Structure formats: structure tokens, C-alpha cells
Amino acid sequence: MSLALNTLLHQIQSGSFGLDGRRIVFLNAMFHSDLSVLRERDLTVQQHFKPYENALVGAGFTVQPDIPCDDGAYDAVCLLVPKNMVEARYFLARGIRLLRRGGVLICAAENKAGGTRLKKMMHSFGVQDLCDDARNKARAVWGIVHDVQEDELEKALNAGGVQDILDGKFTSQAGVFGWDRVDKGSELLTQYLPLDLKGRGADFGCGYGYLSEFLLSNCPKIKQLSCLDADYRAVELCRKNLAQFNQDTQFMWCDLTQRDGGLKNLDFVVMNPPFHDGKNTDLSIGKNFIETAHQSLRRGGRLWMVANNHLSYEHVLNHMFLKCDKVYEGQGFKILVALK
Structure with a gap:
């Protein structure tokens, strides 16, 4: 640009x-x-x-x-x-x-x-x-x-402009990541997220709110969910798409690569971090997301994330967290869970 x-x-x-x-x-x-x-x-x-x-x-x-x-x-x-x-x-x-x-x-x-x-x-x-x-x-x-x-x-x-997608289940807009579809990585992550997630959590890089909607629909013990994205349009779309839920939600426009957001003592974080800067692969974006997640979690909190197979985040997770497990690998993706 x-x-x-x-x-x-x-x-x-x-x-x-x-x-x-x-x-x-x-x-x-x-x-x-x-x-x-x-x-x-x-x-x-x-x-x-x-x-x-x-x-x-x-x-x-x-x-x-x-x-x-x-x-x-x-x-x-x-x-x-x-x-x-x-x-x-x-x-x-x-x-x-x-x-x-x-x-x-x-x-x-x-x-x-x-x-x-x-x-x-x-x-x-x-x-x-x-x-x-x-x-x-x-x-x-x-x-x-x-x-x-x-x-x-x-x-x-x-x-x-802002419009309904996926048979009216969500509202989205061109320009937001994966704006008119369900991202395959995020869809896979929902198949492995535990439904007993509880307490205070966050969706890093929330997009129009696909993962957040899944969490609030399927994890009744969640008390508060924070939805964060660098794209202001995504944050506002996520706000609209979660308006029907009674759980406490907050929406934050921030740069997660700069440890922005100010969240502390979270019980869990879910994310499907971006890995492109323009047309180039940039591993530092995901690594910075991981660092911000570590900073935001309480001791004993967990990070759940999905990434493309070729992105080597494991060494960062193993260095920063108490332990890291790969719970799934296939279809070009891997799902990782890390315990702080």
C-alpha cells in the first residue's frame, strides 16, 4: 500500500x-x-x-x-x-x-x-x-x-455494504476477513473446543463473530466474553451478531500484535490468528497474538488456537506456556491447546 x-x-x-x-x-x-x-x-x-x-x-x-x-x-x-x-x-x-x-x-x-x-x-x-x-x-x-x-x-x-450472510445467521461486510463464508480453520476449531468452557474468556481476532457465536451458543457457563479485532468493521459486526445473547460481552478495537486490549486473568482465549501482511506470510503476527494471550490469561488458563500446518507456533507456545498439546492435525490445519 x-x-x-x-x-x-x-x-x-x-x-x-x-x-x-x-x-x-x-x-x-x-x-x-x-x-x-x-x-x-x-x-x-x-x-x-x-x-x-x-x-x-x-x-x-x-x-x-x-x-x-x-x-x-x-x-x-x-x-x-x-x-x-x-x-x-x-x-x-x-x-x-x-x-x-x-x-x-x-x-x-x-x-x-x-x-x-x-x-x-x-x-x-x-x-x-x-x-x-x-x-x-x-x-x-x-x-x-x-x-x-x-x-x-x-x-x-x-x-x-453490511448484509446478511449464511442464510441470515450472521451480518457481515466485504473487506472483513472471510466475510461471506465460514473459515475452514475456525470451523475445525469449533469441533474440538470443550463445551464446558467457563468464566471469563476472549476471542482474539473475532472477525464478524463466528467463534464467539459458537461459544455463547454452546458453552452456558461462560460469564463474560471479550471480542477483539484490529478491523473496526469486524468489531461492530460481531457486536450485532451477538446482540441476542444475555451473557456479558465486550467489544474492543485494538492491535493484538502490540499487547493491546488490557485484559487480565482470563480463564480462556480462543483464536484463529492472521498470518499474512499483505501477500506475504508473517509468522510474527501469530507469535504476537500468542504473547498477548499469555499476558491476558490467569495461571491455569488455556489458549485454544487453530493454525495452518506449515506455521510453526509450537516452539513459541512451549517456551511461554507450562505445556502445549496438539489435539488435531489434518485437512491442512492443526489445533493447539496451551496451559499457562
Whole structure:
């Protein structure tokens, strides 16, 4: 994403958009030292992913996790376009809605993450006077919003917005991990979780709430469940999907790789930790999840986790916990339980 951000900021720094005195919103923003070019303007910054939000806040920006709702209120929209097509079209449609007539939409994406199709996508929504610039293995595209293709906008907003999935059992949204399905690893984990789990627990990386819903539906002795995720959208979806339960629940938007969350003396933690940073495998994410789980559990508490077979978490678990057992291995996954 940084390559796309470099390309987008290059165009802004050129001064060709005349942004002085204009009201601007930056959607899916990430921190960059050159972002200061926008700091003195009437700027709204949106980011739903906690690590990116933390970096922006640390640099002095005020950040909101939700896309603004004041349609037609902005002179310019900057957007780092997500890789997922449905999510990308949704963000583009929301950005167009935010613009006044004659406003400018400035977008960027890496070539291998949708940059090569970006101009065509914007044209399909009716964005006019399109220009583009390719550099840094990324592409920036910008244009003016006058008369848009309302049918295309509505299709994108409906396809990428909050919606029911799995025959109405859950509510989800494009962009959240495994948003329209049951993750195979999580499904396997539910087959091995003991139904006598009790007390206070947590679901690390809760997503839209599949594991949390299973726990509250099948483990009546649970008194409190905390649901944590780095994606603000996931936390809010999980909140909606657990609204029918009477057990005490709390929902936390936090970065679990930074020992965030502040939970202590838990009886159990369940998790299916992410292991990708973009397109690259990153074992440190899961290892940091494990460290945060260890910090959050009481002595005698247990961590239940599922991971892909090729991810070697056992040495971390054996080093930090009293003992670690592999209770299942197959179908490309393994299920591990560790006692603190």
C-alpha cells in the first residue's frame, strides 16, 4: 500500500488539484511523512484498521474509523483503494457520494492490487475527465464528479455494504476477513473446543463473530466474553451478531500484535490468528497474538488456537506456556491447546 500512497501523494504535492481552502476527506488513509501536505487543510481522515490508525494518531492526525455520512459535503476525496474488488467498488462509490458536484476524486492502488483496472472502474461510475499516472509499481487515477451512473453506484453500495450472510445467521461486510463464508480453520476449531468452557474468556481476532457465536451458543457457563479485532468493521459486526445473547460481552478495537486490549486473568482465549501482511506470510503476527494471550490469561488458563500446518507456533507456545498439546492435525490445519 505504501507504493500506492507514494504515487497518490506525488500527485497531491504537484499542486495540480488546487486543494487550498477545500474540504478534503482521505479514505483508507495510511501515514506517510509527506501527508503533512494536507495537515493544514480542512481534512477528515478515515481508517478502520487499528495498526494504521495508531500510526496516524501517533503523527498527530485525528482519525475516525467510519466512512463519513455527510454526502455531498467534500470538495476532494483521496482514496487508497483496497485490493478486494467488491470492497474497492464500495469505497469508490462511498467516495463519490461524499463529493459535491464538480468535486475531485483522487485514487491510487498498486498495479498488482487493482491499479491497472482502477481507471476502468472509475469510468464505470461516471467519473469524468480521468487522468492517470503510473510510477512506483502503482497507479494514481483522478477525475471530476458531475453526473454519475446511479445504477452502478447502487450496485456497488449494496454489494459491499453490511448484509446478511449464511442464510441470515450472521451480518457481515466485504473487506472483513472471510466475510461471506465460514473459515475452514475456525470451523475445525469449533469441533474440538470443550463445551464446558467457563468464566471469563476472549476471542482474539473475532472477525464478524463466528467463534464467539459458537461459544455463547454452546458453552452456558461462560460469564463474560471479550471480542477483539484490529478491523473496526469486524468489531461492530460481531457486536450485532451477538446482540441476542444475555451473557456479558465486550467489544474492543485494538492491535493484538502490540499487547493491546488490557485484559487480565482470563480463564480462556480462543483464536484463529492472521498470518499474512499483505501477500506475504508473517509468522510474527501469530507469535504476537500468542504473547498477548499469555499476558491476558490467569495461571491455569488455556489458549485454544487453530493454525495452518506449515506455521510453526509450537516452539513459541512451549517456551511461554507450562505445556502445549496438539489435539488435531489434518485437512491442512492443526489445533493447539496451551496451559499457562
